[in-house]
Amino acid sequence: MTNKLSASVAGGTESPLLRRRSGFAHRRSESMGAYTLLLPFLLLLLLAGLIPAAYALWTSLVNRTGSFAGIDNYVNVVTDFRFTSTFLNVFATMVLYVPLIVIIAVVFALLIHASSRRLSASVRFIFYLPGAFAGIANFVLWLYILDPTVSPVRWIWSVLGYDSLGEVAQGSNVPMILSLILLFQGVGSWMLIVYGALNTIPEELIEAAELDGANAFQRAWLIVLPILKPWIAYLSIMNIAYALQLFLEPTLLGNATNGKISPEWTPNQLSFTFAYGVGDLGAAAAMSIILLVLTLGIGLFIVTRTDLFGDAE
Amino acid sequence: MMTTSSARLSKAARIATLLAASAVFVYLVSAFLLAAFRSQGDVVAGGIIDGLSFQNLVYNWQQIVGFGSGVFLIWLQNSLIVALFAAAVAVFAAVSGGYALARLRFAGRKSILFATLLTMVIPNTVLVIPIFLGVAAVGMVGKLLPVIIIMAFFPFGVYLAFIHFSSAMPKELVEAARVDGCSELGIFARIALPISKQPIALVFFFAFVADWTNYFLPLVLLPSTKSTTVPVGLQQMISQSQLYDPTAAAGLNVELYIPQLVLAALVQAIPVLIVFLSVQRYLVRGVTVGAVKG
Numbered sequence: 001m002t003n004k005l006s007a008s009v010a011g012g013t014e015s016p017l018l019r020r021r022s023g024f025a026h027r028r029s030e031s032m033g034a035y036t037l038l039l040p041f042l043l044l045l046l047l048a049g050l051i052p053a054a055y056a057l058w059t060s061l062v063n064r065t066g067s068f069a070g071i072d073n074y075v076n077v078v079t080d081f082r083f084t085s086t087f088l089n090v091f092a093t094m095v096l097y098v099p100l101i102v103i104i105a106v107v108f109a110l111l112i113h114a115s116s117r118r119l120s121a122s123v124r125f126i127f128y129l130p131g132a133f134a135g136i137a138n139f140v141l142w143l144y145i146l147d148p149t150v151s152p153v154r155w156i157w158s159v160l161g162y163d164s165l166g167e168v169a170q171g172s173n174v175p176m177i178l179s180l181i182l183l184f185q186g187v188g189s190w191m192l193i194v195y196g197a198l199n200t201i202p203e204e205l206i207e208a209a210e211l212d213g214a215n216a217f218q219r220a221w222l223i224v225l226p227i228l229k230p231w232i233a234y235l236s237i238m239n240i241a242y243a244l245q246l247f248l249e250p251t252l253l254g255n256a257t258n259g260k261i262s263p264e265w266t267p268n269q270l271s272f273t274f275a276y277g278v279g280d281l282g283a284a285a286a287m288s289i290i291l292l293v294l295t296l297g298i299g300l301f302i303v304t305r306t307d308l309f310g311d312a313e
Numbered sequence: 314m315m316t317t318s319s320a321r322l323s324k325a326a327r328i329a330t331l332l333a334a335s336a337v338f339v340y341l342v343s344a345f346l347l348a349a350f351r352s353q354g355d356v357v358a359g360g361i362i363d364g365l366s367f368q369n370l371v372y373n374w375q376q377i378v379g380f381g382s383g384v385f386l387i388w389l390q391n392s393l394i395v396a397l398f399a400a401a402v403a404v405f406a407a408v409s410g411g412y413a414l415a416r417l418r419f420a421g422r423k424s425i426l427f428a429t430l431l432t433m434v435i436p437n438t439v440l441v442i443p444i445f446l447g448v449a450a451v452g453m454v455g456k457l458l459p460v461i462i463i464m465a466f467f468p469f470g471v472y473l474a475f476i477h478f479s480s481a482m483p484k485e486l487v488e489a490a491r492v493d494g495c496s497e498l499g500i501f502a503r504i505a506l507p508i509s510k511q512p513i514a515l516v517f518f519f520a521f522v523a524d525w526t527n528y529f530l531p532l533v534l535l536p537s538t539k540s541t542t543v544p545v546g547l548q549q550m551i552s553q554s555q556l557y558d559p560t561a562a563a564g565l566n567v568e569l570y571i572p573q574l575v576l577a578a579l580v581q582a583i584p585v586l587i588v589f590l591s592v593q594r595y596l597v598r599g600v601t602v603g604a605v606k607g
Contacts, residue, residue: 034422
């Protein structure tokens, strides 16, 4: 039945013209079906992505009275006395955080990959555990750890000579503290991703290298790392984009230390102050567009250059 | 002989490293969990197990619900409404959209796929302020609906469903159904949907966790104390705690110290845990693709 039907649709004795027309009709109904099925997602993309972005672009180009202002808002933002320092702050955090998470995620993925099934499963679970407290709950956990008066690791703070949260979270320590907070909640899932990538390496490849006399270190360095390279690139770039967007952790740390940390410590916080604190929507929009362009650049790089979504495209 | 002993040494070093790192995680997480069963006095005195009792847990909970005459429960309710509806819509959009991208041919398919990937790898915080500007322009700040709509946009879910249908549903199946006279929507409803348990569970889990823990969006779109969600509410508890703001806390009718804040954070983690446990068996299979968003 099916065979006969498909033979007739595929052409059989029909004229080429008829065949083309039926193919045409079929393709049109296929397109219509596809657009119908995609409609909810496309609507959401429009409402949550394109319209806000377009509206922000428009807002960034007009002044408070609604007339065209050119790049005035951008000039105001870039020359704001806090603008450069917000980027320097997130940069100082990235320089610590990105190498830390890349090295720890890759090294521990390699270690559990080489371990017995049981040990590997327990370590994976333990590392993933803090992921359940993502965001604010993880921050409360770190408040407890960082405050020398209550900390379960207060000996560390007393060795360093800190008596209060304000001393622990003083300016020069902030990038390190933020790195630890982010690392603690994120390293488990990144380790899982690298571990998943390791599992795709054919065992024969490793065995062949072993037979050729390569030791464990050589095998890791010469065979495994090159295969992991696109994943390491992805891990680094995603975390750079993530650090650029920091908001929750520095805001709350500033709250808890009674303003020891500036409420405009990161670009997103500065944007928030423009929008909420001083009601300068043009400046807030301009700041958002600057950040959007930077992250779009990072996103384009991941999608087109890292080879990770090769099949999907 | 040399190689076996050096191999044994490297095995011992590997296991020691894994155990030491795991011990750090276990110590910090259990200290955190146990703090909810202690009093502030116990926590200040030190250690991680002194003073454990259920009376402390009950007392700490009473402080939490006493804060702002029970506003914590309203936050929980708001969070549940927002996260459940947003995750449900995200699943609906992801499964139908992912299927269309994976198994149907149409003009614009590549561009839509590209836009999905691009928006997926961009942190969602980047559009929060622009979204605020738009929502404020239509006078909807303080309403749950815009928050639900914005959170329901979950391109990572579309990508997950796309991967699922690309690998789990042969093209020939679609062709055969089409030949049998099935409409495009009929094929989706009768053939694709019944084999979608895996992407539905995965997308629901990742969307729910992302929405439940989202802080920046509700902070901006739900600024008033009564209408907001747990993460933003927790931040208000932290900033009004006697620990961090003695002056503002003078008028506080409850104690908000470390044990109470820890318990509130743990209660916030419970729904995540429930969802995690109920979709666990799907996660095991899909965790490699699933973990991509981090």
